[in-house]
Amino acid sequence: MNDFLEIKKLNKNVKDNIILKNINMNIKKGDIIGIIGLNGSGKTTLLKCILGFVNFDGEVLFDGKSKIYKILPNNVGFLIESPNLYYNWTGIKNLKFWAKFYGDFDYDYVKKLIDMFELDLHKKVKKYSLGMKQKLGIIIALMNKPDFLILDEPFNALDIKSVVNLRKLLLSINDTTIIISSHDIKELNKICDKLMLIKKGEIVDIINNSDFSSDLEGKVIGSVVNVC
Amino acid sequence: MLKLVNLLFFREIKKSYFIIILAIILIASFVVNFLSYNHYESDNNLINVQSKLNEEEFLKLYPNRNYNRYVELYEDYIDEVIKATKLNNYEIVNNLYSFDTIYQFQVFLSIISIIVGSSLLMNEFKCGTIKHFLVKKYSRFKIYFAFFLTVVLLVLLINLFLFISYTLSMICVDKSFDLLYITKSVVLNDKVVDINYYYLTFTKFICNSLPIIFVGILSFFISLALFNKVFSISFMFFVNVFGLVIFQWLLNFDISFLMYSFLPYLDYTIFNDRLSLVEFNMQYGTNLSLFNGNLLLFVYAILGFVISSLLFLKKDLN
Numbered sequence: 001m002n003d004f005l006e007i008k009k010l011n012k013n014v015k016d017n018i019i020l021k022n023i024n025m026n027i028k029k030g031d032i033i034g035i036i037g038l039n040g041s042g043k044t045t046l047l048k049c050i051l052g053f054v055n056f057d058g059e060v061l062f063d064g065k066s067k068i069y070k071i072l073p074n075n076v077g078f079l080i081e082s083p084n085l086y087y088n089w090t091g092i093k094n095l096k097f098w099a100k101f102y103g104d105f106d107y108d109y110v111k112k113l114i115d116m117f118e119l120d121l122h123k124k125v126k127k128y129s130l131g132m133k134q135k136l137g138i139i140i141a142l143m144n145k146p147d148f149l150i151l152d153e154p155f156n157a158l159d160i161k162s163v164v165n166l167r168k169l170l171l172s173i174n175d176t177t178i179i180i181s182s183h184d185i186k187e188l189n190k191i192c193d194k195l196m197l198i199k200k201g202e203i204v205d206i207i208n209n210s211d212f213s214s215d216l217e218g219k220v221i222g223s224v225v226n227v228c
Numbered sequence: 229m230l231k232l233v234n235l236l237f238f239r240e241i242k243k244s245y246f247i248i249i250l251a252i253i254l255i256a257s258f259v260v261n262f263l264s265y266n267h268y269e270s271d272n273n274l275i276n277v278q279s280k281l282n283e284e285e286f287l288k289l290y291p292n293r294n295y296n297r298y299v300e301l302y303e304d305y306i307d308e309v310i311k312a313t314k315l316n317n318y319e320i321v322n323n324l325y326s327f328d329t330i331y332q333f334q335v336f337l338s339i340i341s342i343i344v345g346s347s348l349l350m351n352e353f354k355c356g357t358i359k360h361f362l363v364k365k366y367s368r369f370k371i372y373f374a375f376f377l378t379v380v381l382l383v384l385l386i387n388l389f390l391f392i393s394y395t396l397s398m399i400c401v402d403k404s405f406d407l408l409y410i411t412k413s414v415v416l417n418d419k420v421v422d423i424n425y426y427y428l429t430f431t432k433f434i435c436n437s438l439p440i441i442f443v444g445i446l447s448f449f450i451s452l453a454l455f456n457k458v459f460s461i462s463f464m465f466f467v468n469v470f471g472l473v474i475f476q477w478l479l480n481f482d483i484s485f486l487m488y489s490f491l492p493y494l495d496y497t498i499f500n501d502r503l504s505l506v507e508f509n510m511q512y513g514t515n516l517s518l519f520n521g522n523l524l525l526f527v528y529a530i531l532g533f534v535i536s537s538l539l540f541l542k543k544d545l546n
Contacts, residue, residue: 053359054544076363084356100235101364140360 003064004029004148004177005050010058012045012201019045020056020201027177032170034192035181042201043181047080047150050179075102077146079154083137091121091128091136095143102144113139116165130157138166149178155187167191232366232374237381240348246382249340253390256333257397264329265401277309278507292481293513301510308506314415325407327429330394331497337390337440338494341383342464345447348382349375350457359545372540376448376533383444387437391430435518436496442525443468443494449532452539468494479512487514490528493521 003026010023020042027033037043049056085094099105114121117135125133134157141149155163170178170191182188188195197205240246280302283295290298352358352375361371398407412425443464451460475491486492492514498505499518509516 048545051359051363053362054546055542078359078363080359082356084359086355086357097235097239098360 003027004031004062006059006061006064007050008059008061010046010049010056010060012042012049012054012056018201020049023058023201023203025196025203025206027179029177030175031194032178032180032192034188034195035179035198036183036185036188036195037181037198041198043198044081044152046198047078047152047179047181051076051078051080051150053080075144075146076148076150077141077144078150078152079134079137079141080150080152083133083140085125085133085136085140087126088124090124091119091132094125094136095121095140098140099143105143106145109145110139110143113142113169116169117162131159131162134158135162142169145173145176147176149173149176151178152181153183154180155182155184163187229366229370229374232361232364232370233377233381236348236374236378240344240378240382241385249386250389253333253336253386254393254397256336257390257393258400260329260332261394261397261401264326278305278510290513297513298510301506301513305506305510308503311415312503314420325402325410327398327425328500330390330429330433331436331500333390333394334436334440334495334497337386337437338443338468339465340386341440341444342447342461342468344382344386345379345444346451346457346460346464348379349448350451350455350460353455353545354457356545362545368541369537372537376445379444379448380441383441384437387433387440391433395426432500435499438522438525439494439496442490442529445529446490446532449536452536467491471495472498476512479514484513487516487520488524490524492516493525496521 005025005027007023007025010020011018012020023046035043035046045054048054050060052060086097089097095110099110117139119132119135119139121136123132125136128136134154138151138154141151154166158166167187167190170180180188180191193209195207196203197207281289281298286293286295286298349358352361358371362368366374395408399405408426410425411422412428413420413422414428415421416423447460447464450463451457454460454463471491471494475486475489478486492498493516496518498508498516499521505516508514
């Protein structure tokens with residue numbers, strides 16, 4: 001049986017700069033993968049390559065097949081860098097527009113998400129705080145119960161309550177393959193099955209959940225910064 | 229993909245800016261019709277026939293141009309003068325309520341077309357929302373094509389809305405439907421025939437809409453090539469306003485291949501009056517025609533579509 005996601009010899013260069021170098025990884029369905037690395041190490045670019053937002057050399061295979069737009073599972077959710085929203089619209093208008101792309105849509109589930117994040121959807125997005133925009137971005141990413149979820153720095157700008165709620169939510173979703181890129185090692189420790197450490201565009205270490213120790217932070221810093 | 233076009237089209241027409249544009253068109257139609265209610269047109273204007281230049285005079289004025297070509301074009305011109313005076317010979321006077329005021333909207337429609345064409349896709353890039361479309365199981369080409377079709381549909385809608393609002397305002401100002409049934413005498417195949425003036429205006433209006441649609445899609449292509457909405461709008465404004473003037477100026481330097489550019493075809497009002505067209509051709513040694521215009525705009529649209537779609541397919545969405 002094929003892996004849910006298989007990345008083979010992925011390289012990404014921008015002019016003469018090597019952004020990603022020979023990335024190989026396999027992800028099984030339902031896995032939650034954390035990606036950790038310093039700023040500019042290539043985490044976000046890797047996520048963009050997986051979703052086909054940028055061109056690259058190598059292969060990204062979903063269920064053993066290429067052509068991302070054909071093979072990408074029906075429901076994909078993502079939050080990459082800043083939330084991608086229509087700033088002149090209200091939160092509810094943003095949600096309603098993207099909801100139109102899905103055939104059967106669980107409004108109760110979305111209502112539950114909105115209540116969970118205590119978000120006022122009747123304000124224009126341009127009047128939202130950074131945290132509110134982040135919450136709306138997360139709700140849009142999760143609104144159709146995605147099979148595949150990519151979250152880049154999802155805990156940024158969120159209040160403590162929302163961080164806890166998001167963690168609980170991610171742990172409660174079954175059968176969804178999730179890739180999270182974050183600097184918050186403690187949160188990733190609680191959520192992820194595997195941690196992937198990336199340094200200067202290369203995967204330097206993969207730590208399984210069973211190997212997570214009390215000194216995970218030190219181990220991660222040791223791998224990505226080489227100070228320990 | 230039709231679902232995507234449907235979503236984009238109805239999303240745009242519900243936006244406040246689009247409703248304001250339609251409201252301006254409606255109000256302007258009433259104002260123009262009200263102000264020009266007593267404006268009549270007559271074809272029996274005195275035709276000022278240009279005298280033929282001899283070779284010496286011609287070469288003194290246009291040292292780089294071919295005299296034989298001028299002679300050919302002068303003959304066409306005289307033929308057209310004869311046709312135009314035919315109505316006078318038949319002693320037919322077209323003294324009609326003028327529908328020509330509708331062409332005063334051309335510049336406004338072109339500006340709207342440029343703004344719509346330049347903004348639609350660029351706004352998605354600006355907000356980053358284009359990424360959401362990419363994970364909705366549409367190929368990049370389908371997304372690009374859907375946006376392209378939406379631009380065409382929006383510009384068509386604006387044009388159609390102008391014609392409808394113009395007709396409505398005309399009926400309201402005249403307080404009758406009579407204006408829809410008036411006939412105009414024209415020369416067709418050397419015969420004077422009466423045709424429905426409203427129908428004639430409608431066909432001319434549809435024809436005049438073609439360059440407006442072209443300007444919209446050209447703005448769409450250029451916004452993608454320059455990857456900047458403001459540059460694209462500025463550039464297209466410049467080309468649209470000064471295109472014909474630049475074309476005429478460059479013809480003085482005998483740059484004849486410019487006839488095959490889209491510059492002279494950005495405004496079709498020159499084709500509304502056949503006599504003015506042949507006079508222009510004679511004066512500048514060009515062979516502008518409606519057929520050439522339609523063909524060239526089509527070819528440039530295809531070329532622009534191919535180049536900009538390739539740019540879109542290769543574009544990194546950072």
